[in-house]
Amino acid sequence: MKSLIMNGTDDTPAINFDIASGVFEISGRSLPEEVINFYAPIIDWVEQYALNPKDNSLLKLKLVYFNSASQRYLLEVLNSFEKIIHKGKKVMLEWHYHEDDEEMKEAGEEYQDLVKIPFTFHTY
DSSP states (O other): OOOEEEOOOSSSOEEEEETTTTEEEEEEEEOOTTHHHHHHHHHHHHHHHHHSOOSEEEEEEEEEEEOHHHHHHHHHHHHHHHHHHHTTOEEEEEEEEOTTOHHHHHHHHHHHHHSOSOEEEEEO
16 A cells, blocks of 8 residues: 655645555645545545554644535544544544634534544644
């Protein structure tokens, strides 16, 4: 399995899923026109990774903005990572947000309530 690297744009986040290190990062803005087309290969990749994951995986979410359409697919990404925990492996999630962005902090707290992945919150 290869790492998944996608450059970010004004409307799509950068994806850096490094298979060797077990560190997976989504950063930037997420408001793609075709949200299904953007997130489907990411979800498929995580589903494949979940079949044979590393003992420890770290997901870093560093989003400055995401629209409501992206919100659903981000949850699907998190649900795919949650499957790794069900296999007895460890997954940690770092939620990064600007210290003045209360909405983004609250979004992270909402996701934290929806999935069984340990979260840590980091401001910048």
